[in-house]
Amino acid sequence: MPNRSDQPLLAALFPDVQIKIWSLVVTVFGDLAAQEHDSLSGAQLKALFAVLSIKHDALRVALHRLSKDGWIISERIGRNSHYRLSKFGLKETNKVWQRVYRPIHDLERQWYIVVLPNSLSSSVSSAIKLATRTYIVDEEFLSEHPQAISFPLPSTAMPTWIGDDIQKDGIGDVAATLLFALDKIPNSVAAASKLRRVAIRVLCIHQWRRIVLRDASLLHLQHFEQGNLRMCHDKIHQLLADIPRDYATKVLSDI
Numbered sequence: 001m002p003n004r005s006d007q008p009l010l011a012a013l014f015p016d017v018q019i020k021i022w023s024l025v026v027t028v029f030g031d032l033a034a035q036e037h038d039s040l041s042g043a044q045l046k047a048l049f050a051v052l053s054i055k056h057d058a059l060r061v062a063l064h065r066l067s068k069d070g071w072i073i074s075e076r077i078g079r080n081s082h083y084r085l086s087k088f089g090l091k092e093t094n095k096v097w098q099r100v101y102r103p104i105h106d107l108e109r110q111w112y113i114v115v116l117p118n119s120l121s122s123s124v125s126s127a128i129k130l131a132t133r134t135y136i137v138d139e140e141f142l143s144e145h146p147q148a149i150s151f152p153l154p155s156t157a158m159p160t161w162i163g164d165d166i167q168k169d170g171i172g173d174v175a176a177t178l179l180f181a182l183d184k185i186p187n188s189v190a191a192a193s194k195l196r197r198v199a200i201r202v203l204c205i206h207q208w209r210r211i212v213l214r215d216a217s218l219l220h221l222q223h224f225e226q227g228n229l230r231m232c233h234d235k236i237h238q239l240l241a242d243i244p245r246d247y248a249t250k251v252l253s254d255i
Contacts, residue, residue, distance in 0.1 A: 013181040022062040027206040039084040051199040111153040158223035175228040182235040201243040
């Protein structure tokens with residue numbers, strides 16, 4: 001029987017998850033090359049994605065798409081291609097950096113219940129719908145909608161049905177999948193190669209982004225400390241400490 005540490009990492013940790021490769025590339029740059037002059041070589045990316053059993057052709061297509069969409073810039077240095085985030089890519093990365101990496105106690109928000117004159121478009125992701133024209137929003141949303149009737153949301157005794165409704169929107173399934181993977185990791189990291197550890201870090205951060213970049217998740221994280229989302233938060237931040245960024249960038253620099 002093959003050793004678990006030799007199994008394709010994506011299949012071992014997230015066997016039923018379909019990941020968009022271009023989106024995973026964005027996560028890699030956001031985690032390991034998020035400063036203005038940071039770059040990753042084609043060889044580094046190829047080696048990292050090979051650990052995930054993602055073929056080089058698929059990686060190349062993803063890089064081409066991100067370049068075409070203005071996310072990354074590529075340049076040739078000798079025989080090697082190097083990639084870095086564009087100004088647009090840096091701006092979008094910096095916009096969400098604190099959400100992804102700072103502990104939730106540093107990101108606490110004041111939430112409000114609001115009644116609006118009209119229902120919001122479903123594309124407004126910063127509002128959590130309770131009923132027709134009634135939403136939970138944060139202070140930033142409130143400042144942009146002065147016509148709203150608003151009531152501060154108490155910081156204690158949040159009804160459980162709100163937490164249940166938030167998780168029905170797909171977040172609960174993502175959290176359960178991530179927890180399943182995170183529970184496997186402590187027993188496999190010690191035997192993993194250095195590059196495989198970097199891939200573990202990136203892959204789990206990618207799934208964490210799917211949770212924490214949704215406003216409803218922030219409400220759940222703040223008010224439901226025993227929930228699956230909060231457990232993901234705590235385990236992810238432990239993983240970031242166990243496989244720190246400096247370690248990951250050093251592993252890639254040796255390729």
